[in-house]
Amino acid sequence: MTLLLGCIADDFTGATDLANNLVRAGMRVVQSIGVPCGPVDEGVDAVVVALKSRTIAPREAVAQSLHALQWLRSQGTAGRAVQIYFKYCSTFDSTPQGNIGPVTEALMQALDCDFTIATPAFPDNQRTVFKGHLFVGEQLLSDSGMRSHPLTPMTDANLVRVLQAQTRRKVGLIDHVAVAAGEAAIRARIAALRAEGVGIAIVDAVSNDDLLRLGPALAGMPLVTAGSGVAIALPANFGLQPTPQAAALPPAVGLQAVVSGSCSVATRAQVAHFIASGRPALALDPLRLAAGEDEAGRALAWAGQHLASGPVLVYSTAESSAVQAVQARLGVEQAGALVEQALAAVAKGLAGMGVRQLVVAGGETSGACVQALQIAQMRIGPQIDPGVPWCHAASPVAPQGLHITLKSGNFGTADFFTKAFAALAVTH
Ligand code: ADP
Numbered sequence: 001m002t003l004l005l006g007c008i009a010d011d012f013t014g015a016t017d018l019a020n021n022l023v024r025a026g027m028r029v030v031q032s033i034g035v036p037c038g039p040v041d042e043g044v045d046a047v048v049v050a051l052k053s054r055t056i057a058p059r060e061a062v063a064q065s066l067h068a069l070q071w072l073r074s075q076g077t078a079g080r081a082v083q084i085y086f087k088y089c090s091t092f093d094s095t096p097q098g099n100i101g102p103v104t105e106a107l108m109q110a111l112d113c114d115f116t117i118a119t120p121a122f123p124d125n126q127r128t129v130f131k132g133h134l135f136v137g138e139q140l141l142s143d144s145g146m147r148s149h150p151l152t153p154m155t156d157a158n159l160v161r162v163l164q165a166q167t168r169r170k171v172g173l174i175d176h177v178a179v180a181a182g183e184a185a186i187r188a189r190i191a192a193l194r195a196e197g198v199g200i201a202i203v204d205a206v207s208n209d210d211l212l213r214l215g216p217a218l219a220g221m222p223l224v225t226a227g228s229g230v231a232i233a234l235p236a237n238f239g240l241q242p243t244p245q246a247a248a249l250p251p252a253v254g255l256q257a258v259v260s261g262s263c264s265v266a267t268r269a270q271v272a273h274f275i276a277s278g279r280p281a282l283a284l285d286p287l288r289l290a291a292g293e294d295e296a297g298r299a300l301a302w303a304g305q306h307l308a309s310g311p312v313l314v315y316s317t318a319e320s321s322a323v324q325a326v327q328a329r330l331g332v333e334q335a336g337a338l339v340e341q342a343l344a345a346v347a348k349g350l351a352g353m354g355v356r357q358l359v360v361a362g363g364e365t366s367g368a369c370v371q372a373l374q375i376a377q378m379r380i381g382p383q384i385d386p387g388v389p390w391c392h393a394a395s396p397v398a399p400q401g402l403h404i405t406l407k408s409g410n411f412g413t414a415d416f417f418t419k420a421f422a423a424l425a426v427t428h
Contacts (some may be wrong), residue, residue, distance in 0.1 A: 006072030017051035102167025122229035169199030254356025261365030264409030344372035
């Protein structure tokens with residue numbers, strides 16, 4: 001068993017984001033949907049356990065995270081503990097109660113560890129931390145759109161204060177002066193904070209260079225808590241360097257399809273681009289779904305006529321006015337669930353028809369499709385666009401496995417749907 005890093009991510013697409021960064025820095029990574037039942041595959045350096053614990057009750061988030069921790073620790077080699085990485089959002093999404101604080105605290109206790117760091121910095125994605133304050137692009141977190149997030153409104157950019165409100169451990173700061181001075185200065189700052197009784201330190205980082213200077217100081221730390229940014233600097237601590245081998249997947253085979261339930265701006269452009277390129281595309285009609293018509297069956301019959309000549313697209317993607325009209329008729333949740341279930345049935349049906357290269361657009365849509373395909377684990381492969389890698393997964397519908405990529409709404413360039421298949425062909 002060679003597991004070096006065990007990661008616990010508080011949501012699904014965040015887990016993929018983390019896994020993608022680890023692969024690019026040289027680790028071979030498997031993402032697991034929930035806590036795995038069996039042992040880790042041979043030849044895997046890191047496992048990312050994807051939970052859905054960001055906004056559930058703190059007690060439940062702690063229980064799920066400790067369950068994941070127990071499994072990850074059981075995969076370690078005798079004599080070498082698996083380093084644990086608790087991954088949260090780069091905008092530090094949390095409610096006043098948590099769950100970043102309570103989960104960090106519980107993991108520290110379980111690992112018998114009296115110090116860890118916390119930093120959502122992800123400079124590649126315009127998330128930077130300076131003097132303990134989180135910036136989203138040019139704005140303080142509290143001035144950004146996160147201010148009015150429906151589930152986790154973030155109205156304070158001072159992360160020391162935000163985290164202190166969620167934990168009994170004393171929260172401190174490793175500021176940019178220490179980070180800029182490198183490993184020795186960071187270690188000295190950690191020693192000083194520990195002497196003051198600080199248990200968790202927010203870390204400033206405004207560039208990838210800052211993260212790369214921080215990385216060596218985290219070697220041997222039992223628990224690291226962060227967004228996905230810190231991941232770029234950890235594989236080097238285990239002697240790993242970036243290599244295409246880390247992203248190697250089995251050869252791509254079979255038919256190609258795209259299923260899109262995202263109505264985000266980037267996805268709408270991608271759907272329009274695919275259609276404009278003259279490829280076959282079929283729209284599902286939510287109102288016909290609500291009327292009980294077999295839209296999934298209609299889509300699959302249609303796909304059967306086109307799949308042999310190249311990728312097909314089945315989508316519910318629509319302009320916001322059309323989505324709002326449907327939501328007004330059906331209710332927001334009911335409309336979402338109905339469309340997700342139909343697209344998930346389409347994804348499963350397509351796999352049953354021999355599709356082995358599947359692009360799914362939309363975070364919630366991805367969750368529904370992965371569930372319908374009964375995918376438990378995904379091996380993370382090469383990046384198509386920032387934050388979106390190809391993956392390979394086994395499914396009862398595709399026992400030899402299929403290539404799948406899960407694109408969250410606003411990721412990817414306009415030509416993503418065609419570029420993705422081209423990337424797979426080039427890789428192999
Ligand atoms: P994103 O990653 O862009 O947020 P998601 O898949 O997470 O995409 O969310 C999109 C939501 O919108 C899903 O619940 C989906 O079922 C729903 N949806 C998709 N198309 C339509 C539509 N035409 N009308 C109403 N709701 C839709």
